[in-house]
Amino acid sequence: MIELKGVSRRFGEVLAVNAISLVVETGEVCVLVGSSGCGKSTTLRMINRLLPSTAGEILVDGKNVCDTDLQTLRLNMGYVIQGTGLFPHWTVARNIGLVPGLLKWPEARIRERVDELLQLLGLDQEGFVDKYPHQLSGGQAQRVGVARALAADPNILLMDEPFGALDAITRETLQNEMLRIKQQLGKTTVFVTHDIDEALRLADRIAVMDQGRLIQYDAPEAILRRPASLFVETLVGSQDRGLKMTGLQRVGDAMQRHLHPRPRDLDKPGVREHETLRQALSLMLWQGTESLPVMDEDGAEIGIISRAQIWAGGH
Amino acid sequence: MFSSPNRVIVVLGALTLTLAWVLDFGVIQPNRIVAGTGYGLGEALGLVASVTFSVGMVMILGLGAVASRFRYSLLTAGLLLLLLVLPWGLALFAERQLPGSSTYARTAMGAGFWCLLFLPALMLGECLQRLRAGRGLALILLALVLTSWTLAVTSGDIDSLSILKEYAARPDQFRAALSDHLALALSAVAISLVLAFVLALMMVRRVSWRRPVFGVVSFLQTVPSLALFGLLIAPLSALSATFPLLQQLGIQGIGWAPALLALIAYSLLPMVRNTFVALTDVPPTLLEAGEGMGMNARQLFFRVKLPLAMPVILEGIRVTIIQAIGLTAVAALIGAGGFGTFIFQGLGQAAMDLVLLGALPTVLLALVADAVLSALASTMRSAP
Numbered sequence: 055m056i057e058l059k060g061v062s063r064r065f066g067e068v069l070a071v072n073a074i075s076l077v078v079e080t081g082e083v084c085v086l087v088g089s090s091g092c093g094k095s096t097t098l099r100m101i102n103r104l105l106p107s108t109a110g111e112i113l114v115d116g117k118n119v120c121d122t123d124l125q126t127l128r129l130n131m132g133y134v135i136q137g138t139g140l141f142p143h144w145t146v147a148r149n150i151g152l153v154p155g156l157l158k159w160p161e162a163r164i165r166e167r168v169d170e171l172l173q174l175l176g177l178d179q180e181g182f183v184d185k186y187p188h189q190l191s192g193g194q195a196q197r198v199g200v201a202r203a204l205a206a207d208p209n210i211l212l213m214d215e216p217f218g219a220l221d222a223i224t225r226e227t228l229q230n231e232m233l234r235i236k237q238q239l240g241k242t243t244v245f246v247t248h249d250i251d252e253a254l255r256l257a258d259r260i261a262v263m264d265q266g267r268l269i270q271y272d273a274p275e276a277i278l279r280r281p282a283s284l285f286v287e288t289l290v291g292s293q294d295r296g297l298k299m300t301g302l303q304r305v306g307d308a309m310q311r312h313l314h315p316r317p318r319d320l321d322k323p324g325v326r327e328h329e330t331l332r333q334a335l336s337l338m339l340w341q342g343t344e345s346l347p348v349m350d351e352d353g354a355e356i357g358i359i360s361r362a363q364i365w366a367g368g369h
Numbered sequence: 370m371f372s373s374p375n376r377v378i379v380v381l382g383a384l385t386l387t388l389a390w391v392l393d394f395g396v397i398q399p400n401r402i403v404a405g406t407g408y409g410l411g412e413a414l415g416l417v418a419s420v421t422f423s424v425g426m427v428m429i430l431g432l433g434a435v436a437s438r439f440r441y442s443l444l445t446a447g448l449l450l451l452l453l454v455l456p457w458g459l460a461l462f463a464e465r466q467l468p469g470s471s472t473y474a475r476t477a478m479g480a481g482f483w484c485l486l487f488l489p490a491l492m493l494g495e496c497l498q499r500l501r502a503g504r505g506l507a508l509i510l511l512a513l514v515l516t517s518w519t520l521a522v523t524s525g526d527i528d529s530l531s532i533l534k535e536y537a538a539r540p541d542q543f544r545a546a547l548s549d550h551l552a553l554a555l556s557a558v559a560i561s562l563v564l565a566f567v568l569a570l571m572m573v574r575r576v577s578w579r580r581p582v583f584g585v586v587s588f589l590q591t592v593p594s595l596a597l598f599g600l601l602i603a604p605l606s607a608l609s610a611t612f613p614l615l616q617q618l619g620i621q622g623i624g625w626a627p628a629l630l631a632l633i634a635y636s637l638l639p640m641v642r643n644t645f646v647a648l649t650d651v652p653p654t655l656l657e658a659g660e661g662m663g664m665n666a667r668q669l670f671f672r673v674k675l676p677l678a679m680p681v682i683l684e685g686i687r688v689t690i691i692q693a694i695g696l697t698a699v700a701a702l703i704g705a706g707g708f709g710t711f712i713f714q715g716l717g718q719a720a721m722d723l724v725l726l727g728a729l730p731t732v733l734l735a736l737v738a739d740a741v742l743s744a745l746a747s748t749m750r751s752a753p
Binding site for chain 1: 657662663668
């Protein structure tokens with residue numbers, strides 16, 4: 055659990071972060087979102103004390119970060135930054151093994167852990183561990199960056215616009231990866247981004263920041279439904295808020311479930327239960343139908359989703 | 370790979386062929402001082418050797434002019450062969466033209482010979498570049514050529530060569546000069562490396578140090594070397610007169626002490642500049658990533674900063690060593706020893722061969738230092 059209590063940071067005359075208080079529960083993903091210069095990165099960097107806070111206190115699992123030994127604090131927080139920050143003169147294996155090495159794990163255990171993480175991130179190709187960062191694509195490099203942050207199994211993950219420099223397709227793949235890792239590992243995560251869609255996608259709770267102040271701290275759905283100010287409303291885009299909302303809900307939660315799974319009619323297009331209502335809606339629009347069959351992972355039809363159900367879930 | 374004529378090879382090849390025939394290949398001197406008689410290529414080497422050389426050179430020209438598959442490999446082989454047989458050409462010249470009666474008579478390399486040495490070496494460099502050969506091959510070729518020269522010298526066939534005669538008259542002095550020269554240049558570089566490292570670290574940490582340090586080391590670089598050597602005599606004499614201990618350590622107004630000080634002063638600029646740039650060029654995001662991951666300052670410095678800065682620092686050491694080897698020759702003027710001793714003695718006695726005995730090894734030392742450090746830097750670069 056991470057608690058910020060009235061945390062401020064001053065750069066000369068400028069108050070970059072102004073008395074922010076928020077709580078990130080254990081296992082939750084908190085996304086700090088706002089335009090550049092709003093203080094979101096500064097807030098993140100105060101948690102691992104890359105920047106000292108000017109006022110207020112930050113507690114990690116009830117303990118003030120300023121009372122914790124700096125190295126111990128940081129070794130227990132995975133840190134991912136934009137543009138990876140991988141060491142160019144180290145191989146993938148050595149980069150990922152950085153923190154375990156600092157913690158003086160035995161060689162064999164580090165090697166084992168590196169293989170484990172490469173598998174987790176889908177990078178377990180032959181010879182990949184011996185590559186240098188300049189031989190990787192942007193997406194691969196950022197995966198390695200995430201693997202490096204997870205290496206010593208830290209309790210907390212700090213991510214500073216990790217996917218900001220990637221192209222749209224790679225970014226989406228990595229966001230999906232993040233959701234999978236979140237489900238698998240359940241790390242307490244603080245994630246900084248300027249992309250509201252990314253925030254809506256990944257967050258359990260979103261902290262909207264503007265000019266150093268915390269404007270609203272709420273679940274994604276609440277942010278969409280009840281924006282606290284005009285600023286938040288503009289940020290989430292008042293025009294397509296409805297569509298964004300459908301993007302937050304799973305087909306599985308809104309559909310009408312069959313009593314028994316049925317074999318699938320292969321001619322009719324369908325959606326899967328873990329897909330979003332937005333995807334279902336898009337498919338309906340495209341196909342010009344009122345309802346779609348819903349499949350499970352094995353392809354059996356387990357229910358049906360209709361326009362009315364999407365409408366009912368949409369507000 | 371087919372391509373158009375290589376102008377560099379053609380021009381240099383034609384120049385080599387022309388100059389080899391127009392200029393004297395070798396000179397026979399009756400003794401050390403008197404100017405000798407020059408011999409052209411034909412007279413010097415005889416018909417067979419000179420015609421063989423010319424035919425070979427024409428073939429090289431042809432390879433340069435006409436595109437063909439393996440032309441750079443063939444050219445490299447041909448030019449290497451030429452450079453390998455060159456010292457034996459001197460042996461042939463001595464055998465043919467040196468009067469056997471006089472013990473004072475000596476052979477010297479003529480202008481034509483120097484052209485045959487440098488122009489093909491340039492062409493070889495061009496070929497290696499076209500072949501995209503690494504430093505390794507260049508070093509091997511250099512070693513082969515040096516071996517050929519060593520063999521020629523040790524065989525005794527070119528003992529009549531003026532520079533070797535000068536050497537034969539003072540082998541102990543030569544060895545002393547070599548060790549003095551190396552000791553002076555290398556210790557100056559080593560000391561300045563340590564100083565520069567400390568200075569660069571301070572400049573990285575404190576912005577206020579940057580301007581004054583750069584100002585001072587740049588100023589030192591602008592003082593003419595002779596002047597700096599001279600300027601140090603007075604204060605050091607005074608010091609050693611006041612403190613007898615210094616005198617016992619060998620620190621005096623002349624000799625190695627002022628020379629070393631001056632060499633260190635000159636070495637500081639390239640060393641400080643490269644070390645500072647190398648250390649500040651490490652991307653700040655990397656340092657922040659390392660710091661955020663829990664590396665402490667020491668780990669960050671030794672595992673990230675220093676390894677990433679190393680190639681540029683090595684480049685600084687390379688430039689500094691070459692500069693120091695050259696400047697050490699001048700330091701002979703204030704009695705510091707080294708190869709400069711022969712140069713100034715030779716100038717005083719109007720014996721150009723003795724000047725050569727000082728100048729050639731100095732150039733050779735600089736070339737070897739350059740080759741070794743470049744190779745070191747490039748291996749560090751290729752395996753990041």
